[in-house]
Amino acid sequence: MAETNKYLDALNKYKTDIKDEDITATVNEIISKKFAANNTKEAYKRIYSCIDLTSLNATDTREDIWNFTEKVNDFDGSSDTPNVAAICVYPNFAEVVKEALIADVKIAAVAGGFPSSQTFTEIKVAEAALAVAAGADEIDIVLNLGYFLEENYEELSEEISEIKDTCRDAKLKVILETGALKSASNIMKASILSLYSGADFIKTSTGKGYEGASLEAAYVMCTAIKEYETKTGIKSGFKASGGISTTEEAVKYYTIVKEVLGDEYLSNEYFRIGASRLAGNLINSIK
Template identity: 60%
Template sequence: MEENNSTRNKYKTTLAKYKTNLNDADIQAQVATLIEKKVPENNTEEVKKLLFNCIDLTTLNTTDSDESVMRFTEKVNQFDDEFPDLKNVAAICVYPNFAAIVKNTLEVEGVNIACVAGGFPSSQTFTEIKIAETALAIVDGADEIDIVISVGQFLNNDYETMCDDIQEIKETCHDHHLKVILETGALQTASNIKKASILSMYAGADFIKTSTGKQQPAATPEAAYVMCEAIKEYHQKTGNKIGFKPAGGINTVNDALVYYTIVKEILGEEWLNNKLFRLGTSRLANLLLSEIKGEEIKFF
């Protein structure tokens, strides 16, 4: 019993080092000001090229098949020939059972294979299953793993169960990047998003990510703002640089510019690369290409 209490206190002690008591209305106002003042200056071709290079090109459909994932991957192969002046996407993100298909089909350099795992998108399964799914995805070729926190445990203040999950999955990942999805729409408040961000990083996340895209609301500028503030504070206290990935509901180029601007203003230029900044989306790829090239392009 004593050990349980000391473990619980460990997480509370960690959270106490950070500013987690946030006012939602204040955050909204700060984000609105930031967007109005700073987004227009980032609406450049150079920024759009960088954003394209930060995309995790994603297919997470019930209808995905070996054939459809193969075609999806072949498009990424063809991209280098069609657009030799542009850098390719950062990664292809698929369900874990398709990791081998992507690995066997992908021919271009510098594009990673990301897999959702750990009982995605609800995280409602046994930790042993989460670990096995992660391990199998890595064996089949995944470079990166995206998991969801145990949202229900977090909201029930059971930080120990939530963090143990992340820690064990990170141990399974070894050097492979672990992106931890907070499902910010289910967390509801800025304070909860800040706490979940801190705990996820503390437990071993290499990236924190807003959403699965399976629950509404998905990514929002307010959630991104709070998460980037958490990453900044965590970096100041620990020296560790954690990446940021908005995902879900990124429907326009302007949406992407908003997230770029938040990262730039809060975390700075050193975060503006695909080692520390990703965008989880599929529809954005064609929209960015169209704006970069000045004509409608439906390549992907």
């Protein structure tokens, strides 16, 4: 029980009793007042540089991923339109991306029993370690929702910490699956526990099976990141993922990050958008 209290004590330092309707009202106000000022070509370029270009299909082959990577190599942007931040693939394709990649872009791999996170902790740790060994610079895992929903915060946090340790120098992104958590209060708690356990980024969704990213979830998660930094001095990143495909949608997430966290978070060191279709739409908007 003493160990469990450690995690409850961590949560008690933050305001987690938040109302969904209050978050919705705040988000609507931010977007109505700030969206237009951010809907610019300069913002589109910055967002493009924060994309984790993603291919997570059951039908992916080595050739598919090689060709996918070549498209990133062939990006014909200019000095003021940087390439995407990372290529995100299943862990068994990290080595393929590493072999094919010429561009200065990170390699991200999902791991840890993605997308359900329903497997043995030992398998999650081993999968993350193998992905890093194969060339992944970043690992995206899903929070153990079963542990979270039964309030088994000790095992939840220790599992994330173990995976973080095996990542060595690779960044760890923890996916909260906000569509399954549903409430703002749950999303805040999951955010704090993930950051407390060593997450370098917290991410909204897998895009597999549950509702994807929402502006309300983004606001809550960015608020958690801000409060965590205030209390610990540690800066963490935010990643929106799951169904974001239009330039307008992307600018809205950019606006939330800017208003809650500030301009210093608007780089791919701290802000990412996981997408497959968004990149082309952004390029068309820039042109």
